[in-house]
Amino acid sequence: xxxxxxxxxxxxxxxxxxxxxxxxxxxxxxxxxxxxxxxxxxxxxxxxxxxxxxxxxxxxxxxxxxxxxxxxxxxxxxxxxxxxxxxxxxxxxxxxxxxxxxxx
Amino acid sequence: xxxxxxxxxxxxxxxxxxxxxxxxxxxxxxxxxxxxxxxxxxxxxxxxxxxxxxxxxxxxxxxxxxxxxxxxxxxxxxxxxxxxxxxxxxxxxxxxxxxxxxxxxxxxxxxxxxxxxxxxxxxxxxxxxxxxxxxxxxxxxxxxxxxxxxxxxxxxxxxxxxxxxxxxxxxxxxxxxxxxxxxxxxxxxxxxxxxxxxxxxxxxxxxxxxxxxxxxxxxxxxxxxxxxxxxxxxxxxxxxxxxxxxxxxxxxxxxxxxxxxxxxxxxxxxxxxxxxxxxxxxxxxxxxxxxxxxxxxxxxxxxxxxxxxxxxxxxxxxxxxxxxxxxxxxxxxxxxxxxxxxxxxxxxxxxxxxxxxxxxxxxxxxxxxxxxxxxxxxxxxxxxxxxxxxxxxxxxxxxxxxxxxxxxxxxx
Numbered sequence: 001x002x003x004x005x006x007x008x009x010x011x012x013x014x015x016x017x018x019x020x021x022x023x024x025x026x027x028x029x030x031x032x033x034x035x036x037x038x039x040x041x042x043x044x045x046x047x048x049x050x051x052x053x054x055x056x057x058x059x060x061x062x063x064x065x066x067x068x069x070x071x072x073x074x075x076x077x078x079x080x081x082x083x084x085x086x087x088x089x090x091x092x093x094x095x096x097x098x099x100x101x102x103x104x
Numbered sequence: 105x106x107x108x109x110x111x112x113x114x115x116x117x118x119x120x121x122x123x124x125x126x127x128x129x130x131x132x133x134x135x136x137x138x139x140x141x142x143x144x145x146x147x148x149x150x151x152x153x154x155x156x157x158x159x160x161x162x163x164x165x166x167x168x169x170x171x172x173x174x175x176x177x178x179x180x181x182x183x184x185x186x187x188x189x190x191x192x193x194x195x196x197x198x199x200x201x202x203x204x205x206x207x208x209x210x211x212x213x214x215x216x217x218x219x220x221x222x223x224x225x226x227x228x229x230x231x232x233x234x235x236x237x238x239x240x241x242x243x244x245x246x247x248x249x250x251x252x253x254x255x256x257x258x259x260x261x262x263x264x265x266x267x268x269x270x271x272x273x274x275x276x277x278x279x280x281x282x283x284x285x286x287x288x289x290x291x292x293x294x295x296x297x298x299x300x301x302x303x304x305x306x307x308x309x310x311x312x313x314x315x316x317x318x319x320x321x322x323x324x325x326x327x328x329x330x331x332x333x334x335x336x337x338x339x340x341x342x343x344x345x346x347x348x349x350x351x352x353x354x355x356x357x358x359x360x361x362x363x364x365x366x367x368x369x370x371x372x373x374x375x376x377x378x379x380x381x382x383x384x385x386x387x388x389x390x391x392x393x394x395x396x397x398x399x400x401x402x403x404x405x406x407x408x409x410x411x412x413x414x415x416x417x418x419x420x421x422x423x424x425x426x427x428x429x430x431x432x433x434x435x436x437x438x439x440x441x442x443x444x445x446x447x448x449x450x451x452x453x454x455x456x457x458x459x460x461x462x463x464x465x466x467x468x469x470x471x472x473x474x475x476x477x478x479x480x481x482x483x484x485x486x487x488x489x490x491x492x493x494x495x496x497x498x499x500x501x502x503x504x505x506x507x508x509x510x511x512x513x514x515x516x
Contacts, residue, residue, distance in 0.1 A: 032166030055171070058235040066222070066232045 115190025115343030121154035133464035138320035152322035154336020154440030174296035176249030182341040190343040203286035204260040205277040207269030207293030209443035212241035266501025270447030292448035294339035324468035325406035336440030340448035362512035363392025369504025381419035388508040397427035401495035403450035406434035447499030
């Protein structure tokens with residue numbers, strides 16, 4: 001699923017649900033584990049809920065960059081901890097890029 | 105030598121394109137089952153390759169597999185199978201007295217090619233470069249992955265020795281035991297080469313990549329129609345112990361590493377030199393304290409290239425011509441060239457022959473090259489040899505690296 005899928009409709013809430021599902025898919029691909037039965041609390045740090053070391057977390061960030069094709073500065077990564085942090089950041093990046101694209 | 109200085113093989117773990125257990129591999133060698141298939145290779149199209157089909161997750165979690173490499177995964181599988189096969193009481197073994205020596209032809213190509221391919225898709229944005237690239241491509245990766253997975257805190261070494269690496273791993277493991285640095289060595293070699301486009305492309309550029317409409321007939325050492333190497337993945341790791349300690353624990357002893365030698369051609373990047381290969385074999389035989397006539401089995405390197413095969417034929421003839429020629433065979437005709445694993449998988453076949461009294465045949469030898477006729481090559485069907493006392497395994501590689509190991513039937 002590419003970034004366009006999250007911006008195609010005006011229904012923001014639905015798009016965020018799809019984006020969250022994409023984050024979970026990326027997490028699973030990084031961990032190579034089925035985490036579908038893990039109830040992730042969006043407001044708690046991911047690493048408190050799933051076994052990930054620092055290398056896994058960096059790997060996750062790189063996969064987010066590749067899969068969503070968003071800019072993800074190193075200083076931003078340090079601030080991103082929970083699913084909601086990641087969603088907010090990615091959502092903002094994707095929306096600003098959509099605005100830029102429409103201006104062009 | 106005292107029993108403390110004698111090194112024996114007490115466990116075998118392997119995965120080969122035609123079998124991923126010792127029993128499967130042995131059965132495949134004796135029945136002529138090939139492990140070479142057609143593989144789609146980017147830019148090159150379909151190429152014959154030896155591909156292993158083993159359960160990567162038998163001894164490794166999915167997350168660890170993602171972090172690691174195919175070579176690491178093969179190493180973990182083979183090392184774990186070898187320990188199981190040795191019947192060591194692993195939980196009681198002091199892990200700081202265990203060493204790991206994994207021979208490998210090359211390492212890092214797979215990861216680098218994959219990363220560069222991805223980078224080009226992302227307009228060379230370095231931000232997508234994997235944080236695991238260093239730990240995957242670093243030279244000690246295969247042995248290091250075994251260390252981490254099995255909790256081994258003794259030395260771990262990945263021995264880079266081109267296609268002599270399987271023998272080199274075995275030799276270095278034995279040397280660690282002889283020096284008293286370890287009490288158990290996990291030693292052998294592995295290959296992940298079929299994941300690398302560059303390996304195939306380079307053999308193609310060297311006019312040394314085998315092609316055949318039927319992939320199972322592509323690897324044909326000593327045959328006039330041979331046209332090159334069939335790259336293959338695989339691995340074989342042995343449990344090595346000093347004879348005294350193996351006897352003390354009542355281990356099943358497959359064979360003894362009675363002698364070994366390594367030397368260098370010091371002439372050409374790729375063209376082998378028969379005289380140096382003969383010297384290597386003779387030195388290994390002398391170190392074993394035996395005569396060439398005592399050798400009953402030659403596990404040949406047998407790459408299936410014109411020059412490689414002829415040079416080795418000359419070298420074998422030069423080593424043994426004064427007496428009765430030993431039987432010569434190889435496993436490459438059935439599995440392709442497993443590079444860093446080749447010598448170790450050939451040694452596994454020799455150890456099996458010491459157990460079952462049969463020499464497996466080389467296949468695809470439909471019309472022998474006239475220049476190889478002086479050798480007693482086992483072809484067509486297995487040769488019954490009874491109680492084989494000594495065998496030699498050759499493994500040679502680029503940059504002129506030669507190795508030979510002498511395996512003796514267990515002598516207590």
